[in-house]
Amino acid sequence: MNPAEQLNLYLALGALLFVCGVVCMATKRNAIGVLIGVELVLNGANVNFVAFSRYNPAFEIEGMIFALFVIVMAAGEAAVALAIVLNFYNNHTTVDVDSAEELKG
Amino acid sequence: MPENELQPGLLFVVATLLPIASFTILLLWGAIRWALRPYASDNATVKTIFEGLGGAVPGQAPAYVATAAIGLAFLCSFAGFCIFLAEVGEMHELKHKLDHAKLHPGHHDDHDHDKNEKAKHNEQKVDKAKDAKGEEKKKVDAAKQAPRNLQGEYNALKNRWEGAWDWARVFPKSTHDSARGSILQIGFRIDMLAAVMFVMVTFIATLIHLFSIGYMSDELQKEVEDHEVHTAHGHYHRRGRFGRFFMFLSLFCFSMLNLILADNLFQIFVSWELVGICSFLLIGFYFERTSASNAANKAFITNRIGDAGFIIGLLIFWTYFGTFNFQEIFARVRAPEADSHGAIKLGKESAGHKIVRGNLVKKYPDGSASIKVENGVGDVAFIFPRETPGHFDAPRLGREKYAYHDPAPTQYGYIPYWLLIVGGLGIFLGCVGKSAQFPLQVWLPDAMEGPTPVSALIHAATMVAAGVYLVGRCYPLFTVEVLLTIAYVGAITLFVAASIAVVMTDIKKVLAYSTVSQLGYMMLALGVGGWTAGLLHLLTHAFFKALLFLGSGSVIYGCHHQQDMLKMGGLYPKMKITALTMLMGVLAIAGTPFFSGWYSKDEILAGAFGFFMVNKHHFLLFLLPLVTAGITTFYMFRMWFMTFTGKPRDEHVYDHAHESPWPMTVPLILLAILSVGVAWGWPPHEPSHSWLGHQLHHYSQPKTVEFGDLVDDHGHGIPVDVDFVAENRSALENHAIVGFLALGVVGIGLAFALVLYYYGVLDPEDAKEQFPGVHRFLMNKWCFDEFYSAALVRPALQIAHWCRNVDTYAIDGFLNLVGHWTVLTSAWSGRFDRGIIDGSVNLLADVSYAIGSWLRNVQTGYLRSYILFLALAAMGVWILLYAWASALGAP
Numbered sequence: 001m002n003p004a005e006q007l008n009l010y011l012a013l014g015a016l017l018f019v020c021g022v023v024c025m026a027t028k029r030n031a032i033g034v035l036i037g038v039e040l041v042l043n044g045a046n047v048n049f050v051a052f053s054r055y056n057p058a059f060e061i062e063g064m065i066f067a068l069f070v071i072v073m074a075a076g077e078a079a080v081a082l083a084i085v086l087n088f089y090n091n092h093t094t095v096d097v098d099s100a101e102e103l104k105g
Numbered sequence: 106m107p108e109n110e111l112q113p114g115l116l117f118v119v120a121t122l123l124p125i126a127s128f129t130i131l132l133l134w135g136a137i138r139w140a141l142r143p144y145a146s147d148n149a150t151v152k153t154i155f156e157g158l159g160g161a162v163p164g165q166a167p168a169y170v171a172t173a174a175i176g177l178a179f180l181c182s183f184a185g186f187c188i189f190l191a192e193v194g195e196m197h198e199l200k201h202k203l204d205h206a207k208l209h210p211g212h213h214d215d216h217d218h219d220k221n222e223k224a225k226h227n228e229q230k231v232d233k234a235k236d237a238k239g240e241e242k243k244k245v246d247a248a249k250q251a252p253r254n255l256q257g258e259y260n261a262l263k264n265r266w267e268g269a270w271d272w273a274r275v276f277p278k279s280t281h282d283s284a285r286g287s288i289l290q291i292g293f294r295i296d297m298l299a300a301v302m303f304v305m306v307t308f309i310a311t312l313i314h315l316f317s318i319g320y321m322s323d324e325l326q327k328e329v330e331d332h333e334v335h336t337a338h339g340h341y342h343r344r345g346r347f348g349r350f351f352m353f354l355s356l357f358c359f360s361m362l363n364l365i366l367a368d369n370l371f372q373i374f375v376s377w378e379l380v381g382i383c384s385f386l387l388i389g390f391y392f393e394r395t396s397a398s399n400a401a402n403k404a405f406i407t408n409r410i411g412d413a414g415f416i417i418g419l420l421i422f423w424t425y426f427g428t429f430n431f432q433e434i435f436a437r438v439r440a441p442e443a444d445s446h447g448a449i450k451l452g453k454e455s456a457g458h459k460i461v462r463g464n465l466v467k468k469y470p471d472g473s474a475s476i477k478v479e480n481g482v483g484d485v486a487f488i489f490p491r492e493t494p495g496h497f498d499a500p501r502l503g504r505e506k507y508a509y510h511d512p513a514p515t516q517y518g519y520i521p522y523w524l525l526i527v528g529g530l531g532i533f534l535g536c537v538g539k540s541a542q543f544p545l546q547v548w549l550p551d552a553m554e555g556p557t558p559v560s561a562l563i564h565a566a567t568m569v570a571a572g573v574y575l576v577g578r579c580y581p582l583f584t585v586e587v588l589l590t591i592a593y594v595g596a597i598t599l600f601v602a603a604s605i606a607v608v609m610t611d612i613k614k615v616l617a618y619s620t621v622s623q624l625g626y627m628m629l630a631l632g633v634g635g636w637t638a639g640l641l642h643l644l645t646h647a648f649f650k651a652l653l654f655l656g657s658g659s660v661i662y663g664c665h666h667q668q669d670m671l672k673m674g675g676l677y678p679k680m681k682i683t684a685l686t687m688l689m690g691v692l693a694i695a696g697t698p699f700f701s702g703w704y705s706k707d708e709i710l711a712g713a714f715g716f717f718m719v720n721k722h723h724f725l726l727f728l729l730p731l732v733t734a735g736i737t738t739f740y741m742f743r744m745w746f747m748t749f750t751g752k753p754r755d756e757h758v759y760d761h762a763h764e765s766p767w768p769m770t771v772p773l774i775l776l777a778i779l780s781v782g783v784a785w786g787w788p789p790h791e792p793s794h795s796w797l798g799h800q801l802h803h804y805s806q807p808k809t810v811e812f813g814d815l816v817d818d819h820g821h822g823i824p825v826d827v828d829f830v831a832e833n834r835s836a837l838e839n840h841a842i843v844g845f846l847a848l849g850v851v852g853i854g855l856a857f858a859l860v861l862y863y864y865g866v867l868d869p870e871d872a873k874e875q876f877p878g879v880h881r882f883l884m885n886k887w888c889f890d891e892f893y894s895a896a897l898v899r900p901a902l903q904i905a906h907w908c909r910n911v912d913t914y915a916i917d918g919f920l921n922l923v924g925h926w927t928v929l930t931s932a933w934s935g936r937f938d939r940g941i942i943d944g945s946v947n948l949l950a951d952v953s954y955a956i957g958s959w960l961r962n963v964q965t966g967y968l969r970s971y972i973l974f975l976a977l978a979a980m981g982v983w984i985l986l987y988a989w990a991s992a993l994g995a996p
Contacts, residue, residue, distance in 0.1 A: 026972045034968065097968040104966025 003055050010051035017044030031085045031095040035078065042074045113192075114266040114295045116185035117303055120178035121366050124358035127174035131167050131352035134158060159348075162327045165318065167348035171355045172314040178362070179307035186300045192262060193297060193804050199259040206255065207443040267294040269368060269430075290430065294368035297805035298640060301797065302365045302574065305644055308779075309566045309651045310358050312772035314351070316655050317558040319768040320662055321350050332666075334393045341393055350390065350556070357383035361567050365574070369429035370419060370532075373575065377415070377539065380568045381408050387563060388555040400551035407548040411538015418531030422582070425488060425520045435581045436491045437518075438525070439809065444499035451480050451502045458808040460584060461487045461500055462522055472510025476519055478502055486525050488518035522584070529587035532579050533594075540572025540624045543598040547889050549621055553613040557658030560613060565620045565654050566647040573627040577640050580631070580807045589723075592632025592716070596729040599625030601887055603736040607743070608883040610670050612657045615744045619694065620650055622733065626709050629730055635712025636810040637802040642705035644797060645784050649693035649702060652776035656687035659765040659773060660748060664758050670747040672755035680764045684749040686777035691745045693780045695738040696851050704784035706734065707792040707844055714843045734847050738854030746862035793840065 021040030028034050046067045053063025089095055138158050145155040159166065269292030323329060324347040334341035360379035367373045382405075389401030423429065426437045440449055442457030449456040462483035463476040476485060478500040485508075487500060492514040500506045500517075512518030536542070541549035552564050563569070576583075576591060583591070599622045606618035623646045630639030661668055663680050677684045693700040696707065710730055717727035753759035764770070786796040860866045873880045885891065963974070 022972065022976045026969050026976060029969070100968060101966030104964055 007051055007055040010047060010055075014044045014047035014051065017041075017047060020044075029096050029098050031088065031097050034097055035081050035085070038077065038081070039074060042070055042077075046070050112265050112268060113185060113188045114268065114293060116181045116188070117295055117299070117362075117366055118268075118293055120181035120185070120303060120307060121359060121362040123174040123178040123181070124171075124355045124362065127171045128352055128355035128359060130170055131348055131355060134167070135348055135352065161344075163325050163345040163347040165325065165347070167351045168314070168318045168321075171351035172311065172318070174355060175307060175310045175314050175358050178358070179304070179311045182300075182303040182307045185295070186304045189266065189295060189297070189300045190800075192265070196259065196262045197804055199255055199262065203255050203259055204442060208448045266296075267368060268292060289371055290369055291372055292368040292430070293366045294431070295366075297800050297803075298574075298577065299365050301644060301801065303362065305647050306358075306361055306365065306567050309647060309776070310354075310361075310562060312775055313558045313562045313566075313651065313655065314354060316561075316658065316769050316772045317350065317354070317556075319766050320558055320658055321347060321556060324350060331391065331393060333391070333396075343393065346390070350387075353383055353386050353390075354559075354562070357387070357563060357568070361571070364571055368431060370422065370431070370434070370579075371429040373578075374415060374419060377535065377571065377575075378412070380563070380571060381405065381412070381539070384408075384552070384563050384568055387559040388552045390555055390559070394554070397554040400548075400554040404548040404552050407545050408538045411535045411545055414531040414534025414538075416531070418528045418533075418535070421524050421528035421531065425518070425524070428491070431578065433491050435807075437488050438486070439581050440487070440489055440499065441493070445496045446498070449499040451478070451500075454480070456499065458581070460525070461489075463487065463500070463506070463519075465519075466505055474508055474510070474519060475505045476500075476508050477505050484522055485519040486522045488512055488520055490515045490517060525582075526584050526586050529579075529583045530590060532582065533576060533587060533591055536572030536576050536628075537594060538572070539575075540569050540628065541598075541621050542572070542594050542625060542628055543601060544889070546598055546602060546621050547886070547893065550614050550617040550886070553611070553617050557613065557654060557661060560617070561651045561654030561658065564617065565650040569620060569624060570627075570643045570647060573624060573631065573639060573643050576628065576631050577636060577643075580636060581809045588632050588634070590632070592629050592723075592726050595625045595628030595630070595632055596726050597625070598622070599629060599733050600729045600736075603733045603740065605883055605886050606740040607736060608880060609740075610747075611668050612660065612670050612673075612744060612748065613654075613668055615670075615740060616650070616653055616657055619653075619737065619741065620646075622737065623650065623694070626706065626730060626733075629726065630709040630712055633712050633716035633726060634810055635709055636806050637798055638705060638708030638712050640801055640805075641784065641795065641798040642702075642709055645693070645701035645705045645780075648776055648783050649690045649700075649780040652773065652780050653687060653690040653694070655769070655773055655776065656683050656690060659683040659769050660687075662765050662769065663762045665761055667755075667758050670744065672758045673748045673753075674751045674755075675749070675753040675759060676762055677749040679759075679762045680749075682764060682770045682773060684745075686770075686773040687749075688745060689777040689780050691741045694741050695855070696734060696847060698848070699785075699789060700781055701779075701784040704786075704792045704795040704798060707840075707847060708795075708798065710734070710847050711793075711840045711843045714839055718839065731846060731850055735850035735854035738851045739858050742855055742858035743862050746858060750863060751865070792844065 017040055021037045021042075021044055024037030024040055025034050026037075028037060049063045049067040049070065051063075052059045053061075053067070056063075085095055088100065092099055138155065141151050141155045141158070142161070144151045145161075146152070155161075269290045271288050272291045273289045324345040326345045328342050329345050331341045331343065357380060360376045360383055364373055364376035364380060367376060385401050385405040388404050389398050391397045392401070419429070422434060426434050428434060428437075438460060439458050440456045440461050442455070443449060451459075451461065461478065462481065463478045463485060464483045465485060466475040466477050468474045474485075476483075476487070478487075480502055487506070487508065490497060490512070497515075506517060508517045508519040510518070538545045541547075549564060549569065553560055555564070602618045602621035602625060606615050606622065609615045609618060623642070627639040627642050627646070630636075630642060659680065660673070660676065660683060663676070663683070664673065667673070689700070693702040696703045710727075713727045713730050717724055784795040784797050786794040786799060788794060861869050861872070882888065965971075
């Protein structure tokens, strides 16, 4: 198996993770479930970055660094999102995202 | 005169200012009470002040203030009069010497002007001229020495009795005389006439104030019921107006005194209007009565006609003479007696104090002209220098004289002679209105609607006499033609008014017509050159007519405001003081020997007779006053007999009649004494030796009267010979004849009155039935009101009606049409605005709104749908990119 075929496998895995994440975000009514979906999307992207870093010498460093950035950002995002969820719960006594419809146009 | 010495003339100024002070106090007092009245019931402090000022009920205090003011004014005037009497002799003597010195040549200076400084100024000029002459100087100085001292003394004395203050600068365009000509002044100048008038006016006014305290006592009530005003709820009720009455009286007294005090025409005009407005206010004192408010309007409007003439006169004289000051105008219009060469002569006659006329020979572009001097004829009259230059030459007969278009004070000018006549007639028209002369006499009888003391003070003794006074004041301004007009107007008035008085039954109307008639006598006297006689009659008439009016007031008060003599009769036992004092007045007005009226009326008739002897075709000017003397006696005795003798005609009035209280009878007695004796002199049987008449004649009569005027002797112009010298001589020679004639006529009048109204031998009713046409004609007052109504009022109303129609149909119609068009146009414009402009803007907004509404459907608010949209959009973008890339042929 040549490197291009190996890269395509990784990219397929990343796409699968990404789609799983999006479907999870779009279908879950529980806010925690949505957050899990977000994590899946981010990690799908990470798999791509790492795969490009491994198989394309031009992205050797940049892929690693981007992956690390995404992990850090995901951590921050998780903290902020959980805080929002917590506050949302305090106000609505639920974590059902469908009840957050005050911004409806 | 030392600067700090007080002028005694200021006594008269103080006398003038006292009533205005009283007026101001009463006005403020009334205004404060009026302002406080609405709040007096709410606020305790306001109530205290309100009560302190007299409260709701009118008090007598205003009467005390006004009476005290006018009483003090009388004392001031009397004191001033006494001082003036003491000085006038010396003043006259000095003036005489000065004139004499001027008439005889030998020195060059002419001090024919008023101001001390100006005299000095001129002397300096003359002195400079003389320095050049060198040797002559000493000689001239020696001759000059005496008159210079005389002049100084004379000026010092004269300055004690006159003064003037600048009031306003107005700078008329056409005068070079910027020093004085453009300044309006307030000033006073006391001569014998003014001094005597002051004493007369203040004295009578004081008595009338006193009388009014009694007469107006009805007004002291909190609520007065006016029996002559009917409303839906019975008689009209109003607050008493005691204070207001005295306030108006005070204003009137100020105006009248200011009129006498004035040394210039403009100040007189201002006072003239002020007395007019006081007359208006007081005639309309009971203004709720239609008759009173109509009478007030009538008086005021009729006077406006006269005042229009007055203003025309003022404008003419102001334009040509550039000054309103009497002395300055007279100096302009009348020739001085002497020029630098001695007495001025025109041919053989002296030109002094005369109007000098001539014909234009050449007119220059700047308006100045050469004028050929004529004797008593010519289109233009000379305007003389007001201040004589160092050396000046008078016009010489037949020579040419250069006259400026707009003369400086030291220059000659000229005025078209007809303008001099128009100006004189204009001033006289003012006097005609104020003194109720034909043809403006209609207002005075109606003016009797005012309270009786007002009739006595304003419409008998003082204000209506102001017209006569002004004619007397402006005497040198009047040309021959104007004087003849004055004489005829007077003659017509005195006869017309007397004939109406014969049939009147309202006691006040009889007196009103008698006043008009007597004023006619005064005008006649002035017109025929009897200056002294006319003004003496003014003074004597003031006393006896005030007495008669106050007497009638006392009768009216005693009979509970009954004025109709047909309801009176036999009142003598009930009101003896009133009856006897009124009898004195009746005797005086009838011209009974040794009563004051005799002295003045005899003089008037003598003057008229003198005029008639010189101008035989003017016989009416003697005949009318002579006949009217008899008529006067008749109607005055008729009035007295109808009121006080015979049987009572109305028991109700008779039963309630009573004598009036002392504030009313005391003035009657004082006035009766003066009505008898005010004109006495020594010896008393000579009417021409009246002391008062002598004072006026000697010290105040204008020189014009003595010398007459230059009149053409070739029969040009109007046929009158104003040879006052010949007239006066004739009057003097025929005095006895005239006196007896007058007495005879008076006797006939008295006899008629006795026969008809005392003994009742003939019944007046029979006479009435015998001549119903005449009676009706006289009762209708010669149909003057009807004539004016038909000739003036109704045409004016008709024209007004037409004007209104033009307004309503033509002008309003056109305006309405234009308006209609405008409305139509705006309707179309509105439709365009709303349809097209608003429509397009609205459409834009609607479209935006619709798009917005549709787009908000996307904003579901559900997180999941947003993510779905995101995912779908990302997918869409990817598919598009892919399609695009493959279209470009990328791998």
